[in-house]
Amino acid sequence: MTNYGLVIDQERCIGCQACAVSCKQENNVPMGQFWNRVLTEGGEKMDTPSGGYPEDGGSGSLDMQYQPTACQHCENAPCVKVCPVNATYTRDDGIVEIDYDKCIGCRYCMAACPYNARVFNWDEPEHMPEAGTGDVEARPQGVVEKCTFCSHRVEDGLDPACVVNCPADARIFGDLDDETSTVSKYINEYETDQLLEDRGTKPKTHYISGEMSPGRPQTSDKLESELDDVSPWSDGTDDLPSEAADTADGGSGGGHHSIEGDEVPHVPSVKSGGDD
């Protein structure tokens, strides 16, 4: 069985908001709403650190990290269990999705979600551009919406928009049930956390912090499983944490250590149309 999940390497994340913005574009997220947010763990305000500057030769305590946050696609998803009319459900591939034709707008799911991942269309949603991209289902006033792991792209064998558009290769999407997938390997090999683990929701979004992973260079916008040779850089030993850390420390390009000379850069190909 396929069980999609996401790994976010917080050590790689540069807080550029590209995932938040591309999510908004890809999914016609209404103005004033975000499905995917890049939060600053640190100071009071966005992009500010906590702690203080070094003074008089001392060592400062400035600290900041980014935490991109969207629907965690929990295995024990409270939102699915509370939905009175089965509008929110877990797909066979593990994606938690909403049937916008069924949703009665009771917002019990918003009460249930500990991550505040869901937004409600309090009025007639406004889009930019007005007509939207046409790739995703329109959501009317009075229903709840949220991240779908870009299920419309996944069904076409493409990675979610936030993953493809991450310039730091900090987002890796894949099948958690497949032991050879990058997400599975990284969860095994790196120190990963899930948000609010103590609530028992079993999120399928895992955050790497501490040691930087090699990320997953985007050789195309295809899902890992759709690539011809599963992954151009994971031929066994390459993605061991120790080695990864070595290269990441030394390299200036962010650790694409195993891409050989003529590999395609990680910018997605443009042939797929003007919609992403």
Next chain:
Amino acid sequence: MATNGESSRVAVPSYSGKGKLWIGLLVALMVAGLAAWGYQLTTGLIATGMRNVFSWGLYIMMFVLFVGLSAGGLIISSAPKFFHSHRYEGFARLGVLVSLACIIVAGLLILPDIGRPGRIYQFFTSPDFRSPMVWDFGIVLLYGVLNLWYLWLLTRRDLAARGSRLALGVTDTEAGRERDRTLMFWTAALALPTAVALHSVTGWIFATQIGRGDWFSPLVAPVFIAKALVSGLGLLLVVSVLADRFTNFEVDREELTSLGKILGIFLAFHVVYLLAAERLPHAWADHFEFWAITSSFLVGESVYFWLWTVVGGAVPLAMLAIPSLRKRVSVIFTASVLAVVGTMFEGIRLVFTGYEVANIDAAPGISLGGEYTGITTDIWATAGVYTPTLIEIAVTLGIIAFGALIVTLGLKYVPIQRVDAQQSYATDGGKQD
């Protein structure tokens, strides 16, 4: 006083000028409420004070209150029946009428809260039985039907004797009355567990949620039962005293005092005991010094807490505990009003504790989803704030007015009192006009 009928009496034979004015006021409130709801339907829930962080507001707070209010009447009338007692017989019919009105108000309050009320049929076509809201939907419907049936069962022979069409063809015979008494016993036997289930399930809507602070507590269901007893009985006493004063309905003074005492016991159990039981473990675990534990245990965190525990708890409890005061009708009335108001603030506080604090509150926070003006960047919030809008208040008042209208009409069309009931207190606090 008793105008006609041998065994029963209606409280209002016909509406006086004041009565018509009262009905006119209720109808005006209902029309205003409908208009406000119409406006809200066209603009969306943006017309309310709710936003993405604080996504349940006045409608749900009042839903919680009115579910609780619907407990009193049914329990006061069915508990004695279940034990074959004639105690509080004078309150039985009025109690069930008030219960019925309250559960209708509670059910209707859900309609303006949901974003797409036209799809509510999905509860029947596509229910998920894991959802506490489905359980609640079922139990509220069952409770409403049960109240309607019980009220009719209590009064149908008297309705028949009066030639009312509401008897629906039932005739007034001695054998029939005898059979009804058996039916009443069995209805009471069903009503009590249904009432317990109603309040527990409504509590579990909140108590099952791991993401909303204090909601996730096994104590919520028992607390909901306790607050239903407090507020339900409180409302029944308020309505009884008002009906005694303004209609031909007569309250048995002794029973009123006795129910006042019971309200005091309920208050003590709810606001003193259960609250202490809920707060002590947290206060103890979170603090180290004796006085830190004590103050964390005793000192509440919000104005709603104080409105509930002092205005709606300690004050009425004191009024009902002092022997020289607690027999006065005015004292019982005031204490009951305070108990209901206090319970209202308890519900408000419950919703606030769930939404005020976001579990993940890193900057910039959560997008609010409010009206997008294009200029401001202030679409973020790291904590929940909520103030109801006039639209929400108008809709809520309209629905409550509908409940009041049900009671008012019931006083005219349902023989609300058996005539063998005893004397009115009439002389003391409630001066007849």
